[in-house]
Amino acid sequence: KQEVTQIPAALSVPEGENLVLNCSFTDSAIYNLQWFRQDPGKGLTSLLLIQSSQREQTSGRLNASLDKSSGRSTLYIAASQPGDSATYLCAVNPSQIPLVFGKGTRLSVIA
């Protein structure tokens, strides 16, 4: 059974720091991996989608990488800002069944 783990569960950094959020999954047979952002009490916003054939995707200050063989993905956030404070979730898309989510990393960026 596919399992997704995100470590750490919470992270606090000063403004301006570059940071990396980690996501690991147990079964490398995936179609894609998706990173989401969730603000308190809100729905999930899709940040990046990496197809299984890709190694990375970039959007603005965000860069997500995927290493299928080792079951790992990272979300890199450059020059963090207080507005980046949120919970970040990763989810993998296994073969023919819906997404499997990690429990998220709660990020606080301190001004």
Added chain:
Amino acid sequence: DVKVTQSSRYLVKRTGEKVFLECVQDMDHENMFWYRQDPGLGLRLIYFSYDVKMKEKGDIPEGYSVSREKKERFSLILESASTNQTSMYLCASSGEAGNYNEQFFGPGTRLTVL
């Protein structure tokens, strides 16, 4: 932009009431999903649908049913609400049937059952 809307942001109901949560998407997506989210438990899939009138059980379907009479609308029904169904409910949709590609979420409904 894909838009997924949910009928209510906040809802308060009494134990035993029948509760309807509605979700509508405007991108002609085939797949629709209902999740609940609880602190410490993360997102859990309740039901999903890959076509009109089709439904599949997720991880926690007990106490819930769904209806998909039109492609754009997916309803979650709590037949007899209980306090342990107090939660954040999230609806999502994605493109091709059976191809669970990028998912887009609605804003969520915070349901409280008293």
